[in-house]
Structures are given as structure tokens and as C-alpha cells.
Amino acid sequence: MRTLGAFMVLLMTGREAVAHGAEVHFFPSVWAIDPWILTPLVIAGFLYGRGLRRLSRRAQTSRPVVAKRAFFYWVGWLTLAAALLSPLHWLAEQLFTFHMIEHEIIMAISAPLIVIAQPAGLFLWGLPDRLRRRAGRAMRKGSMRIVWRWLSGGTNATLLHAVAIWAWHAPVLFDAAVSDITLHRVQHLSFFATAILFWWSIFWRSNHGVAAWHLLLTMLHTGALGALIALAPRVLYLEQTHAAGIWGLTPLEDQQLAGMVMWIPAGTIYAGAALAMVALWIARASRGVDDGQHICPL
Numbered sequence: 001m002r003t004l005g006a007f008m009v010l011l012m013t014g015r016e017a018v019a020h021g022a023e024v025h026f027f028p029s030v031w032a033i034d035p036w037i038l039t040p041l042v043i044a045g046f047l048y049g050r051g052l053r054r055l056s057r058r059a060q061t062s063r064p065v066v067a068k069r070a071f072f073y074w075v076g077w078l079t080l081a082a083a084l085l086s087p088l089h090w091l092a093e094q095l096f097t098f099h100m101i102e103h104e105i106i107m108a109i110s111a112p113l114i115v116i117a118q119p120a121g122l123f124l125w126g127l128p129d130r131l132r133r134r135a136g137r138a139m140r141k142g143s144m145r146i147v148w149r150w151l152s153g154g155t156n157a158t159l160l161h162a163v164a165i166w167a168w169h170a171p172v173l174f175d176a177a178v179s180d181i182t183l184h185r186v187q188h189l190s191f192f193a194t195a196i197l198f199w200w201s202i203f204w205r206s207n208h209g210v211a212a213w214h215l216l217l218t219m220l221h222t223g224a225l226g227a228l229i230a231l232a233p234r235v236l237y238l239e240q241t242h243a244a245g246i247w248g249l250t251p252l253e254d255q256q257l258a259g260m261v262m263w264i265p266a267g268t269i270y271a272g273a274a275l276a277m278v279a280l281w282i283a284r285a286s287r288g289v290d291d292g293q294h295i296c297p298l
Contacts, residue, residue, distance in 0.1 A: 030087035036185055037084045044123070045077055051125030069117040076113030079105055084188065095247055096240045096258040103191055104266040107165075111195035112273075115203055157201040158214045161194040162221055169225060175239035202273070208281030212274045219270035223263050230259025 052070055056063060082088060083105040092099035120139075124132050138144060150156055168174060168187050177183040198218070202211045232255065235241055241251035249257075 030090040032085055032089045032093075034085075034181075034185075037188075041077070041081050041084070044119075047123045047126030048073060048077070048119055049126070051122035051127075054125050055122060069119075072113045073117035073119050073122075076110045076117065079113070080110035080192075083110065094243050095249070096237055096244070096254045097261060099240065100258040100261040103188075104261060104269075106188065107161075107191050107195040108266050108269045111192060112199040112203070115196060115199040118204070152197050152200045152205055154201045154206045154210055154214050157194070157197040157205075158217060161198040161218065164190045164194040165222060166225060169229070171236040171238075174237055178237075178239045202277075208277045208284065212277035212281065215270050215274035215277060219267050219274065222270070223267040226259045226261070226263030226267070228259070230256045230263055232259075 048070075052066070056066060083102045088098060088102055088105075092102040124135055124139075127135060151160070168177065168190065173183075173187075177187040198214075202214060206214065229236070235251045235255055237255055237258075238251070241254045244251045244254035247254075
């Protein structure tokens with residue numbers, strides 16, 4: 001009841017968040033409207049929607065596939081927008097637990113859904129014709145292909161994603177991002193960008209067995225990090241947890257709950273995806289089908 005009461009008081013009084021204070025909050029003070037976040041989301045939504053409309057008029061026979069991919073994209077886009085702009089983000093400014101939930105939505109829910117949709121083509125169709133042709137030529141350049149293949153390769157993508165997760169969860173960097181809006185934006189961008197590379201390698205670059213291996217590795221190292229946070233005997237993230245008392249939690253309890261979120265729910269997502277890959281690997285092997293690179297059912 002004390003926690004609920006504190007929430008109602010903050011909601012009704014429109015109190016600004018104690019952390020990330022540079023972000024802009026509008027009525028009822030729980031929607032964070034950061035132009036550096038809102039603008040890319042709006043542009044991505046507009047380009048995809050415009051490209052989807054234009055392509056649907058031309059691709060009559062492939063409409064079911066386009067519709068499936070559009071469903072995954074919009075669910076991913078909406079969850080990403082909710083994580084970064086909705087009251088969840090405001091709660092993340094108050095409690096480490098919700099901040100961890102926000103990060104896991106970005107990396108383990110929004111990113112894979114968007115990757116499944118393969119939106120790059122529709123983004124191009126959403127551009128003006130001249131700009132689309134220029135962008136298409138740039139993407140077909142050998143240097144661009146080499147860079148993309150290196151970044152989205154299974155081992156490289158998994159390592160880059162792991163480095164981003166572990167580096168930003170170092171207490172000094174995490175607390176610095178809590179206090180500095182620019183660092184906070186860079187933190188979210190690095191989480192999302194490396195998650196896109198990781199899930200692209202899982203769905204579109206690796207065969208089922210390799211994908212399962214990289215998912216297992218990611219589950220193990222993120223679970224280990226979550227366990228270290230949850231089982232730490234003292235508060236490690238002083239800036240992030242200093243408002244926990246308003247919500248009826250001690251800073252250590254808030255940190256423990258945050259670690260548990262990374263350790264168990266997020267780990268369950270990676271474990272479930274790994275098991276699905278193993279099942280697909282076994283099923284294809286039993287049918288004598290070559291397990292190629294493009295493993296997504298779409």
C-alpha cells in the first residue's frame with residue numbers, strides 16, 4: 001500500500017523523475033517525449049508504412065508474406081516505442097527493476113521481432129524514388145556488404161552484443177548514464193543496435209545448430225551478470241537505486257529485483273529461442289534437409 005500510495009502521489013503531483021532529469025515529461029508526467037528518441041521512431045514508422053503501402057500495390061502474389069512481416073515489425077515497433085516513451089520509461093527512471101525491464105524489452109523482444117520482419121527493403125520503398133535508388137546503390141557496394149557481413153556474423157555479433165551489455169552494466173558507466181541524458185541515449189542505442197546484429201545473425205545468417213549455440217552463450221553470460229547483480233552483498237548502482245525508498249524498497253532490494261529480471265525472465269527468452277532452434281535443427285536433419293543460412297520461417 002505504501003508503494004501504491006507513493007505512485008499515486010507522484011502521478012497526481014506531476015513530479016519530475018529523479019533520474020535522467022534532462023528528459024521532457026508531459027501530462028500526466030509519465031510520458032517521456034525525447035525528440036532524439038521520438039524522431040527516429042516516427043521516421044521509421046512513416047517510412048515502413050509508406051513502403052508497405054507502395055509494395056502491397058505491386059506485390060499481389062506475396063501479400064501474405066508481406067502481411068506476416070508487417071505484423072512482426074509493428075509489434076516490435078510498438079514495444080520499442082512503449083519501452084522508450086511510455087510510463088514504463090518513467091518508472092525506469094524511478095526504479096532499477098523497471099529500468100532492467102525496459103532494457104530487456106528493447107534487446108530481447110523488440111529487436112528480434114523487427115529482425116524477423118526484415119524491414120530494410122520496405123524502408124527503401126518508403127523513400128522518394130531518387131533517394132531510394134541512391135540508397136540501394138550504396139547498400140550494394142562491396143565495402144558495405146563486407147562491413148555488414150562482418151558485423152552480422154554469428155561470433156562477431158554475439159561478442160559485440162555481449163560487450164555492450166557487460167560494459168554498460170559496469171556500475172560506474174550505468175550510474176553515469178542515469179545522470180547524463182546523452183550517455184543514456186547512447187546506452188539505449190548500443191543495446192538496440194547490437195541486439196539487431198545479434199538477432200540478425202540468429203535468424204538470417206546462422207544455421208539452426210550455430211544459432212542455438214550463440215543463444216545458449218548469450219543466455220549463460222547474461223544470466224551470470226544478472227546473478228552477480230542480484231546476489232551482490234551491497235548496493236553497486238548508487239545513482240540508479242537512490243529513489244527506491246519512495247517505492248517502499250531499499251536500494252539493495254531494488255538492485256536484487258533488477259538482477260532477477262535479467263537472470264530469469266530474460267534468460268527464459270534466450271533459452272526458449274535456443275530450444276526452438278535445436279528442435280528445428282533436429283527436424284530438418286531427420287528429413288535430410290540441408291540446414292542453410294536463412295532459417296526464419298518467413
